[in-house]
Amino acid sequence: MNDTILDIYTRMLRIRRFEEQVGKLFSQGQLPGFVHLYIGEEGVGAGVCAALRTDDYIVSTHRGHGHFIAKGGDLNAIMAELFGKATGCCKGKGGSMHVADVSIGMLGACGIVGGGLPMASGAALSARLRGTDQVAVTFFGDGASNEGSFHETLNLASALKLPVLFVCENNQYGEFTPADKAMNIKDVADRAGSYGIPGVIVDGTDALAVYDVTTAAVARARRGEGPTLIEAKTHRRSGHAEGEEAFLAGQQYRSEDEKAAAQAKDPILVLRSTIIKQEIATAEQLDELDRDVTQAVAEAVAFARASADPAVETLYEDCWI
Amino acid sequence: MARKTYIAAIKEALAEEMRRDSTVFLIGEDVRIGVFAGTRGLHAEFGDLRVIDTPISELAVAGAGVGAAATGLRPVVDLMFGTFLYLAFDQLANQAGAMRYMYGGQVKMPLVYMVQNGGGISAGHHHSQAVHPFFMNMPLIKVVFPSTPRDVKGLLKAAIRDDNPVVFLNHIALGGQRGEVPDNDEIIPLGQGEIKREGRDVTICAAGMMVHTALKAAAKLAEEEVEAEVVDLRTLKPWDEELVLASVAKTGRFVALDESYPVCGGASEWCASVAEKGFASLKAAPQRVSNKPVPMPFSPVLEKAVIPSVDDVVAAVRKTLS
Numbered sequence: 001m002n003d004t005i006l007d008i009y010t011r012m013l014r015i016r017r018f019e020e021q022v023g024k025l026f027s028q029g030q031l032p033g034f035v036h037l038y039i040g041e042e043g044v045g046a047g048v049c050a051a052l053r054t055d056d057y058i059v060s061t062h063r064g065h066g067h068f069i070a071k072g073g074d075l076n077a078i079m080a081e082l083f084g085k086a087t088g089c090c091k092g093k094g095g096s097m098h099v100a101d102v103s104i105g106m107l108g109a110c111g112i113v114g115g116g117l118p119m120a121s122g123a124a125l126s127a128r129l130r131g132t133d134q135v136a137v138t139f140f141g142d143g144a145s146n147e148g149s150f151h152e153t154l155n156l157a158s159a160l161k162l163p164v165l166f167v168c169e170n171n172q173y174g175e176f177t178p179a180d181k182a183m184n185i186k187d188v189a190d191r192a193g194s195y196g197i198p199g200v201i202v203d204g205t206d207a208l209a210v211y212d213v214t215t216a217a218v219a220r221a222r223r224g225e226g227p228t229l230i231e232a233k234t235h236r237r238s239g240h241a242e243g244e245e246a247f248l249a250g251q252q253y254r255s256e257d258e259k260a261a262a263q264a265k266d267p268i269l270v271l272r273s274t275i276i277k278q279e280i281a282t283a284e285q286l287d288e289l290d291r292d293v294t295q296a297v298a299e300a301v302a303f304a305r306a307s308a309d310p311a312v313e314t315l316y317e318d319c320w321i
Numbered sequence: 322m323a324r325k326t327y328i329a330a331i332k333e334a335l336a337e338e339m340r341r342d343s344t345v346f347l348i349g350e351d352v353r354i355g356v357f358a359g360t361r362g363l364h365a366e367f368g369d370l371r372v373i374d375t376p377i378s379e380l381a382v383a384g385a386g387v388g389a390a391a392t393g394l395r396p397v398v399d400l401m402f403g404t405f406l407y408l409a410f411d412q413l414a415n416q417a418g419a420m421r422y423m424y425g426g427q428v429k430m431p432l433v434y435m436v437q438n439g440g441g442i443s444a445g446h447h448h449s450q451a452v453h454p455f456f457m458n459m460p461l462i463k464v465v466f467p468s469t470p471r472d473v474k475g476l477l478k479a480a481i482r483d484d485n486p487v488v489f490l491n492h493i494a495l496g497g498q499r500g501e502v503p504d505n506d507e508i509i510p511l512g513q514g515e516i517k518r519e520g521r522d523v524t525i526c527a528a529g530m531m532v533h534t535a536l537k538a539a540a541k542l543a544e545e546e547v548e549a550e551v552v553d554l555r556t557l558k559p560w561d562e563e564l565v566l567a568s569v570a571k572t573g574r575f576v577a578l579d580e581s582y583p584v585c586g587g588a589s590e591w592c593a594s595v596a597e598k599g600f601a602s603l604k605a606a607p608q609r610v611s612n613k614p615v616p617m618p619f620s621p622v623l624e625k626a627v628i629p630s631v632d633d634v635v636a637a638v639r640k641t642l643s
Contacts, residue, residue, distance in 0.1 A: 057392065091425030102427040107391060112415050118384020119416065125385055126392040129346060129370055136388070149411070152381035159376055318426035319461055321484040 047210025143174025
């Protein structure tokens with residue numbers, strides 16, 4: 001278990017340092033397009049993915065860098081993709097909201113809220129038909145739980161008893177609208193009851209708790225007992241999108257108190273203190289790990305910067321086979 | 322060769338491809354019962370695992386097809402009516418067509434969406450539209466619209482073997498149409514049109530039911546000693562532009578006939594291409610014959626007035642001759 005805890009911590013730290021760097025690069029105008037940072041939600045992606053095998057599938061969201069990294073994605077490949085370079089994981093054709101590495105079961109981020117859920121059920125169906133015990137996980141936010149695709153897919157997956165996990169990262173905001181203005185229930189997990197599947201609530205800032213509930217849901221899915229809805233209560237430590245001040249034009253959508261509360265429980269500090277308290281590693285060892293991760297992120301930036309833009313001739317590549 | 326119905330040819334194609342390749346499976350609402358009979362009886366041979374009945378959830382089912390195709394299978398997703406594809410738009414426009422490209426070639430998308438297309442059976446607006454232009458407009462989605470039992474079988478087999486997403490449209494009023502179907506394993510390549518009637522005076526290009534309308538118009542014109550050449554596109558995307566341009570080079574006149582709306586419809590697309598690339602051959606302005614731009618009315622009399630008729634085609638041909 002100690003190895004697993006350190007593994008989860010490493011995944012979280014890789015996400016955090018990567019996202020901090022991405023936020024910095026974006027603010028300096030070095031990245032094209034939009035970026036949505038996963039800072040504050042690392043416990044969910046890392047806890048879930050640590051409970052999966054490499055050949056299990058995940059389908060991600062517009063806030064997908066963390067899922068890519070948590071599933072074991074290469075930092076150079078994702079950083080280069082964010083720069084739109086030819087060496088990116090999608091050869092510069094996907095960008096932040098479409099990062100994917102199918103070789104490790106990361107079936108892609110998804111720019112459409114709720115767009116990924118149906119695909120995950122298809123991957124789960126595929127595993128069943130091919131006679132494997134792979135499972136599929138789809139991440140989505142509280143906002144996506146108001147989409148038709150959420151309701152259609154939970155029902156379909158339940159009716160067909162598919163090996164799929166629905167992981168709702170309830171960060172309490174759909175873009176700039178608070179969840180309590182968008183639905184009259186407190187817990188998205190309650191919606192599981194409508195589809196006859198278990199709905200489990202977990203503290204998303206507690207990565208080990210996330211790991212535990214995921215492990216149980218994965219085991220259930222592999223036994224052929226069908227899907228589980230996991231609702232991880234979490235916080236967006238950053239905004240909806242970097243540079244959102246431009247959209248907001250001075251308007252506030254969360255109070256300073258709320259922002260402070262979101263900052264108060266940092267999933268990385270929570271796990272760090274557990275690791276030190278349980279003597280799984282020393283503070284010095286964790287600091288060294290942090291330096292390694294920071295170095296790897298710096299190398300990813302250097303790799304991305306040094307990489308070439310895609311040749312315009314590649315415009316018609318990867319169309320029809 | 323044996324004479325078979327359009328629907329029987331669909332069923333044969335599905336059964337043969339499912340026998341040939343264990344990764345092919347069928348999914349959709351009531352595919353086991355087979356509302357249009359094309360899938361009826363397949364469950365008995367292939368079982369629950371490969372003939373999958375679903376809830377009425379077009380978006381979820383369409384997306385399940387995307388996920389299954391991206392992970393190594395060849396789904397045939399039966400969504401019944403073309404209009405039901407509207408409920409699944411996100412998965413086609415944002416995912417199925419784009420995923421391979423967006424991911425830099427990491428996945429294949431061997432996926433067939435099969436629906437009934439077009440009108441003529443007084444089913445009202447929600448069950449009588451010709452939806453193909455929407456999908457012709459989506460990048461990297463193939464669109465097939467066969468007119469005969471032979472074509473539907475050969476093209477469906479090709480669509481299932483294709484590694485790209487295909488919207489496969491069966492014309493709703495052609496199910497009982499009989500025709501010769503070869504006994505061998507004929508594959509008709511996607512993107513290849515066929516001249517269904519040769520002629521020297523005017524080219525009429527169409528697909529689906531409109532091929533039959535064009536053939537009837539050609540027979541009528543022949544009585545006036547006007548010989549019309551009828552090009553059946555069979556596949557709407559990629560379409561056999563070369564065959565159409567070669568025919569127009571011969572005839573010098575062009576009528577684009579399509580059972581869809583005129584704005585950004587099939588006929589508009591084909592006319593634009595002929596005007597752009599075959600202008601030098603043209604002896605008269607190309608003509609479009611399309612559906613009237615109203616929701617499909619229920620009354621058989623009104624419905625008939627919406628869909629292009631033999632007389633509409635004859636009138637368009639006469640315009641090119643005057």
